[in-house]
Amino acid sequence: MLELQIAGRSFGQPVLGEVFATIERGDRICLLGPSGIGKTTLLNAIAGLDKTIPTEAIIGREKLRVGYLFQEHRLLPWRTLNANLRLVGASEREAESLLGEVGLAGYGHYLPDQLSLGMARRAALARCLAVKPDLLLLDEPFASLDPVMAGELKTLIARILDAKPEMAMICVTHDGGDAEILANRLWYLDGKPARLQWDDRVGGEPGLIDGLLGKLRRLDLAGS
Amino acid sequence: MSTSNGRPPAWSYWVVLPSFVLVWGLVAWWLKSPLLPTPMNVLDTLIRESASGELWHHLGATLGRVIVAFVLAMLLGTAIGIVMGRSKTTNALFDPMLVLLLNLPALVTIILMYVWFGLVEVAAVMAVVINKVPNVAVTVREGARSLDYRLEEMATVYDFTRWQRFRDVWVPQLFPYLMAATRGGLALIWKIVLVVELLGRSDGIGFQLHLAFQVFDVASILAYSVAFIAVVQLIELVILQPLDRRSSRWRQPEAAHA
Numbered sequence: 001m002l003e004l005q006i007a008g009r010s011f012g013q014p015v016l017g018e019v020f021a022t023i024e025r026g027d028r029i030c031l032l033g034p035s036g037i038g039k040t041t042l043l044n045a046i047a048g049l050d051k052t053i054p055t056e057a058i059i060g061r062e063k064l065r066v067g068y069l070f071q072e073h074r075l076l077p078w079r080t081l082n083a084n085l086r087l088v089g090a091s092e093r094e095a096e097s098l099l100g101e102v103g104l105a106g107y108g109h110y111l112p113d114q115l116s117l118g119m120a121r122r123a124a125l126a127r128c129l130a131v132k133p134d135l136l137l138l139d140e141p142f143a144s145l146d147p148v149m150a151g152e153l154k155t156l157i158a159r160i161l162d163a164k165p166e167m168a169m170i171c172v173t174h175d176g177g178d179a180e181i182l183a184n185r186l187w188y189l190d191g192k193p194a195r196l197q198w199d200d201r202v203g204g205e206p207g208l209i210d211g212l213l214g215k216l217r218r219l220d221l222a223g224s
Numbered sequence: 225m226s227t228s229n230g231r232p233p234a235w236s237y238w239v240v241l242p243s244f245v246l247v248w249g250l251v252a253w254w255l256k257s258p259l260l261p262t263p264m265n266v267l268d269t270l271i272r273e274s275a276s277g278e279l280w281h282h283l284g285a286t287l288g289r290v291i292v293a294f295v296l297a298m299l300l301g302t303a304i305g306i307v308m309g310r311s312k313t314t315n316a317l318f319d320p321m322l323v324l325l326l327n328l329p330a331l332v333t334i335i336l337m338y339v340w341f342g343l344v345e346v347a348a349v350m351a352v353v354i355n356k357v358p359n360v361a362v363t364v365r366e367g368a369r370s371l372d373y374r375l376e377e378m379a380t381v382y383d384f385t386r387w388q389r390f391r392d393v394w395v396p397q398l399f400p401y402l403m404a405a406t407r408g409g410l411a412l413i414w415k416i417v418l419v420v421e422l423l424g425r426s427d428g429i430g431f432q433l434h435l436a437f438q439v440f441d442v443a444s445i446l447a448y449s450v451a452f453i454a455v456v457q458l459i460e461l462v463i464l465q466p467l468d469r470r471s472s473r474w475r476q477p478e479a480a481h482a
Contacts, residue, residue, distance in 0.1 A: 044377075047381050048380070049380060066381060070374070070377075070378065074374055074377075076375065076392060076396070077474055078396040087382075087392055088382045088383075127382075
């Protein structure tokens, strides 16, 4: 569905090295790695936001509909939730039902800044779904939420993924536990410049991912 | 001097200006000079001119020029400001020109327009527009530079059309800058329009001031000025302030889930 052939990306000094990978429909990738290694940079590149990366480097992106959940909600603060969803192509009725899907039924006439952080993030998730995405990009969707809210959002995203098996997902996270619930494939980004040090399918065995992450992180220590 | 809701008491708006009129009246009454008419004289002149229809004719002519010049200047200035604010190359290309135009005296533009195009309406309005466009462009450019890149990325990912990006992403962010340009613009434009009329038109308030100046008719000068100040104040109260309130409502939404 999507093929990455990124030659690299630098901000003064090289940040991303070569990244080659193929993303298939139904892939649920969790992208892990140390802070500041370039996970968001990679996500922006895949989303087509990085103008320095040629379009040929992300083969197949033009044909895909992409829903991107940014770290901040990035809803237009001067438009209601309904209007925000309609702006990306949802009809009035679709907007209502999408808000219902993320647990915000009846909040359509609220402005984004009237919502709590967790609610705003769910509203932004509803906007991702409004474009009927082939590829869902999530940038630390559980950051700065309290454990209860993060847990609810995790369940919600897992439910959405189960309901749309054709959709692919790439989720940036720090927490192996997130990957255990959401992922069927793991990417580990590390190094200077950063490359995918690990790209493989993962099963459902509990503890496997944490063990793996432990190994990958020690590798990093040994290398530096 | 402020009540609990942070707003000054209503009467505070009615202290300084009425006192000023009172002092003016007393001084004029004491001097008894035709060069300083009393407020009552000015009011009489205003009523007389208004009854004869002269006031409305000239007020209308001036207002028409102000509106046309204002709309043209805002449209052009906003377009130039956005382009210059968004593109560093365009900004570098046209910035020296902008500085030149900003510092070009209004009087020079007016004289040149009249010399080159004759004493015609188009020349008059053009002169005003050329004077105002750089101010609007500079103000809007400031706004266009500070557009939130995060919302730009969002609009790119979600394939906003150009029109959506303009109307839903840019205009709300530029709104304070557009309002500043509007307020400053209205005040500046009508003053320039008067000069334009004084130099080369046969109607409008500037023309009337010219006539009054020739016979030192200070009461008429003040009456016409007061009339137009009232019009601008009316525009502020009836159009700009409601627009301001409506468009900044989202800034202070009642917190529902804080």
